[in-house]
Amino acid sequence: xxxxxxxxxxxxxxxxxxxxxxxxxxxxxxxxxxxxxxxxxxxxxxxxxxxxxxxxxxxxxxxxxxxxxxxxxxxxxxxxxxxxxxxxxxxxxxxxxxxxxxxxxxxxxxxx
Amino acid sequence: xxxxxxxxxxxxxxxxxxxxxxxxxxxxxxxxxxxxxxxxxxxxxxxxxxxxxxxxxxxxxxxxxxxxxxxxxxxxxxxxxxxxxxxxxxxxxxxxxxxxxxxxxxxxxxxxxx
Numbered sequence: 001x002x003x004x005x006x007x008x009x010x011x012x013x014x015x016x017x018x019x020x021x022x023x024x025x026x027x028x029x030x031x032x033x034x035x036x037x038x039x040x041x042x043x044x045x046x047x048x049x050x051x052x053x054x055x056x057x058x059x060x061x062x063x064x065x066x067x068x069x070x071x072x073x074x075x076x077x078x079x080x081x082x083x084x085x086x087x088x089x090x091x092x093x094x095x096x097x098x099x100x101x102x103x104x105x106x107x108x109x110x111x112x
Numbered sequence: 113x114x115x116x117x118x119x120x121x122x123x124x125x126x127x128x129x130x131x132x133x134x135x136x137x138x139x140x141x142x143x144x145x146x147x148x149x150x151x152x153x154x155x156x157x158x159x160x161x162x163x164x165x166x167x168x169x170x171x172x173x174x175x176x177x178x179x180x181x182x183x184x185x186x187x188x189x190x191x192x193x194x195x196x197x198x199x200x201x202x203x204x205x206x207x208x209x210x211x212x213x214x215x216x217x218x219x220x221x222x223x224x225x226x
Contacts, residue, residue, distance in 0.1 A: 097211020
């Protein structure tokens, strides 16, 4: 079982819609959870981090964490064509400090 | 605050050569992590340094090594380059003390091995 798994996509939504990205992780000792966005040919850019169960909102982005189900999600409201990118879910386990475990990413396309 | 910087941005080498990549973290950050990104394997962790000590290491051969200096700048070295080492090499910095802090990525060094 992989450390971090994401729905592979690609995901395609119309402009203005809600995009939902999902991620599961295998280690119950994981403590820190991150969503990065990566445009083609660029490096990952932090979108959100979340440490506690529940929802965390930042503008059009909402991260949701459910540690009991080992599940993290990212919702993008009012999606824009500029949101088209690969979204990477990443986790830091309690036993391996300083190391991000990444999913393979979900490619999102927002069409006008 | 200036972001994470990496030099060089692009590099072309031939098999058997060695290469050194440099990373300067965000001011005040003491942890630097290195990752390799390829289309086939995605983002894979190489190693992490905090206060000049390697705190964590991924599953890469000994040809891959790194170090961190007292000013938190870090270098990674790859010796005896192989074709499969062609990749985007990313470094990320964080405050680092707890090991769980947010990591911010530099622009990467794109290495092509011919």
